[in-house]
Amino acid sequence: MHLTNLNQECLLHLFSFLDKDSRQNLSLTCKRLRVVFLDPQLWSLLNFFSPSELTRNNFILGPFLRYLNIYWHSSRVKVCNIEDYKKTMFQRDLCSKHASLVSHFLERVCHMCPNLLSLTLSGCGHITDGDVINVLCSCRRLQRLCLENCCRVTDAVLQAVVTHGGRLQEVRLDFCRNVTHTGLQTFREKRPAVRLVAERSAGMIPDTPPGEKLHSRRALQKVLIFS
Ligand SMILES: *[C@@H]1O[C@H](CO)[C@@H](O)[C@H](O)[C@H]1NC(C)=O
Ligand SMILES: *[C@@H]1O[C@H](CO)[C@@H](O)[C@H](O)[C@H]1NC(C)=O
Numbered sequence: 444m445h446l447t448n449l450n451q452e453c454l455l456h457l458f459s460f461l462d463k464d465s466r467q468n469l470s471l472t473c474k475r476l477r478v479v480f481l482d483p484q485l486w487s488l489l490n491f492f493s494p495s496e497l498t499r500n501n502f503i504l505g506p507f508l509r510y511l512n513i514y515w516h517s518s519r520v521k522v523c524n525i526e527d528y529k530k531t532m533f534q535r536d537l538c539s540k541h542a543s544l545v546s547h548f549l550e551r552v553c554h555m556c557p558n559l560l561s562l563t564l565s566g567c568g569h570i571t572d573g574d575v576i577n578v579l580c581s582c583r584r585l586q587r588l589c590l591e592n593c594c595r596v597t598d599a600v601l602q603a604v605v606t607h608g609g610r611l612q613e614v615r616l617d618f619c620r621n622v623t624h625t626g627l628q629t630f631r632e633k634r635p636a637v638r639l640v641a642e643r644s645a646g647m648i649p650d651t652p653p654g655e656k657l658h659s660r661r662a663l664q665k666v667l668i669f670s
Pocket of ligand 2: 597621
């Protein structure tokens with residue numbers, strides 16, 4: 444019996460064991476396997492380990508997406524998490540190349556994946572409160588939100604979870620230095636049923652614009668080096 448004689452359900456099951464690249468390569472071999480690749484049911488979990496993976500056409504976004512994880516752990520994370528005013532020209536150039544990649548991708552998720560249950564963004568130094576708030580407003584079934592080392596995210600995200608994240612059961616904000624103790628405390632009071640973990644977030648020193656107290660800048664640098 445040939446592989447392509449199997450029914451859609453069996454083929455979907457087989458495809459589910461393959462990574463994105465292998466799925467795509469297989470889908471280029473014949474029309475039958477292309478149909479399996481294009482089936483939105485295949486795409487309930489997506490893991491990305493670099494922003495460039497977001498631009499490859501080796502996956503399908505659709506209403507079956509439940510779990511989305513974007514991890515960005517390369518040395519470039521450190522560059523993107525530097526405050527803009529401290530970046531050198533070279534660092535600025537490097538960042539500008541991928542500054543809106545994750546934001547644009549999340550915009551597509553908002554339009555195409557209303558049933559998302561869990562979102563993890565790790566090391567995405569460019570995402571803003573607005574990006575995350577859009578997801579909260581569009582993906583109303585979201586149960587788990589995990590933001591790690593996303594320096595632009597502020598207390599506004601926590602306020603948005605109170606307002607829009609009615610289904611959220613778990614929120615993690617780790618190493619997000621622009622989140623404050625007050626923000627976390629207010630959130631805990633307003634949504635005591637949500638499991639909130641915030642490792643190191645409010646303990647870090649938030650960004651201060653140039654010209655402000657030098658000693659707090661030095662302390663921030665120490666915290667960043669230490670982390
Ligand atoms: C998919 O095909 C490309 C081009 O032929 C190849 O370079 C790559 O290694 C293949 N990937 C996998 C996971 O088989
Ligand atoms: C952190 O918040 C401060 C004050 O709102 C802002 O000036 C700064 O740009 C933020 N940091 C980043 C990396 O976005």
